[in-house]
Amino acid sequence: MSTTMILSETYTLPNGVEIPKIGLGTWMIEDDKVADTVKAAVELGYRHIDTAQAYQNERGVGEGVRSAGIPREELFVTSKLDAGIKSFGEAKAAIDASLETMGLNYIDLMIIHSPQPWQNFGDEDRFFEGNLAAWKALEEAYDRGRLKAIGVSNFQKEDLQNLIDNASVKPMLNQILAHIANTPFDLIDFIRTNDMVAEAYSPVGHGEILKRRDIQSMSKKYGVSVPQLAIRYLLQLGLLPLPKTANPDHMKMNSEVAFQITDEDMETLKNVEKIQDYGEHSVFPVYGGKI
Template identity: 65%
Template sequence: MTLKDTATLPNGVTIPKIALGTWMIEDDKVAEAVKTAVGLGYRHIDTAQAYGNERGVGEGIRNCGVARGDLFVQTKLAAEIKDYEGAKAAIDGSLATMGLDYIDLMIIHSPKPWADYAGADRFFEGNLAAWKAFEEALDAGKVRAIGVSNFQKADLDNLLQNARVKPMINQILAHVGNTPFALIDYARENGMLVEAYSPIAHGKILDNPEIGALATKYDVSIPQLCIRYILQLGLLVLPKTANPAHMKTNADVDFVISDADMTALKAITAKDYGDASVFPVYSGAE
């Protein structure tokens, strides 16, 4: 069963390969989504300070009926926090908001504040300052692993060359039609796992006829094909949904895409994000 499949972070911590994403699930509804997902077999839950739903996620984790040690919870430092004291306080804030004794994986949400995402400044000093707080939280047992999100090669190099602890994961936008192979390879070469968010391209990929034809060939849905594609690339995958039926089908991906069809999928270009293009990560800016 794919929901039980795990990968291993550089420090030996195991992480389930399929996570439930919770972006845009409201705080008063997300606890129920978490409990439903856990009931279906999910053991990996993703949230972020920016989502405004950490409280609800924590409630769901505490009340889902599965031991805390059997669950993997990751959250992300707000992209605007680029200083040591701010990051230190924010880590403690996430723990308090979720009502948890520890976080399994803490991630810097973006190398740049969202308002400056298209700018030239890569905030190297600020990221190193925030990362120092991450390293200390790791030492203190407040977090079990630390990583980054949306980091490009230069951002990764800043930490790889200057930090005491190397980043353990890079969570990035990756899906059929927009897979940053060079960045994925670079992260792996430097010991990181890679986790793909928006594996279904924020839903816009559902209208792609080429992908649809391949899904029909395997007698699966387009989301199932897209999630399986990510897993066969050796990445972790983060499909987001509050719909119990979708949670179930998103995890029902125990089939194999042929090498020839994987090659065809890799060659597709699909970067239309519709209304989501207003968000920095979908705008094409780096």
Template identity: 65%
Template sequence: MILEETYTLSNGVAIPKLGLGTWLINDKEVIQAVNDAVKLGYRHIDTAQAYGNENGVGEGIKACGLKREELFVTTKLAAEIKSYKEAVASIDQSLKTLRLDYIDLMIIHSPKPWAKFLEAEPYFEGNREAWKALEEAYQSGKLRSIGVSNFQKVDLDNILGSCSVKPMVNQVLAHISNTPKELIEYCQENGILVQAYSPFGHGELFKNEEIKRLADKYHVSVSQLAIRYCLQLDLLPLPKTTNPEHMKTNAEVDFVISQEDMEFLKNIKHIEHYGEHSKFPVYGKGK
């Protein structure tokens, strides 16, 4: 059962192999989503300052009935925070908003502020400052592990070249038809676990007839095929849903995709457009 399996981060911390994503789930609805997920066996909840639902996630954790140490909670330092002082204050604010004594994983949400995501400025100094704040919070016990999100090789090198604690995670857009092979390999070579957000390509995978046919071959849904694909690449998928039936289905991935079919899925035509989500910079870059 995938919900009982874990990866081990470079610092020895165990992290559940499947998490519940909470992007675009409002602060009120997320309370029920967390409770439903926990009842089904989920132990890994992923939120962010930018999602505006840390308060609700904290409420859900409090109400779910599990001991704090039984859950793995991730949040993200807002992309706009690129100074040490702001980062220190923001980490403490997340702890307060979530009403937790510690956070299991905190990551820098993006190497660049969202409004500047497509611009050339790399914000190297700002990311080093934010990382220093995460390192100190980690060393003081406020955070059990630290990492980054949406970081490319050049962004990772900026941190790796100056850090005292290496990033343990890089959370990136990764799914069938969009698998950043070189970035994944580079992360894995450096002991960085890659988490896959939007494992269904924001629903675009459900429209692909080739993927549907392959899912039928294994007698599974497209969502199950997509999650299994990520797991077989040693990625940690973070599917987002408020529907308990979908949460249950997403966790039923006890099958193996053949190597031949994995190669087919790795090389399937790249999604060119993410529909309404293309307005967000991580989905619209290069378009």
């Protein structure tokens, strides 16, 4: 199977929209450099680009999408509503701002970045009312055709249940931290049971699993890199990995995952010792042990 074939394979969201099985993450890629990153990825066959208001690079991503040299409808663009926005009016204005900043007529997928503002991440208050208000703005933009699909990120079971029970449009996708040595199987099962797609950001654990000898050993068995093993692992679990890189060589390697991990080795990978400490990256809420 060729690289291009894998990059063109899709999952289907509950509303029938198809989303490519591998996406390119753009966190920490600067706004003035990300357009070239997007164009390089598209040239390699990527069709799914992931950004966020918090990344402060939506303008550059939009530029890359518009100048990539292929029809807009062949690309799938995701952005995320800032985690601090928990009111209808703010969310509505922010969605319109993303469309304007990116210079796009529509965004393929817009998601709430976190159920809680980052400074409250992991606290007891789940901001149920605020999430419903922000979600209503997403629903409205979806109804207008400005968003082709809507979802969430970093939502736990209770956060998802709040929307499932109270929203007009059910969430279609949940983007979560998931990788070898930290795979939230119960949450993934809940996502699937409720007909959502599970997206996995940080497929290499923000670099931490590159240091693990047990995982290095497994990758050598297959003659692949640790990132390739990590991406294949997620695909075989039915997840949608979002490897992040601005390096075209790494982009290419990350898409060369046509090999198959045996069932026995998948079980081993599911049960490797969990990462407890993300080192310097623990300053970010999602790596700080609060989820």
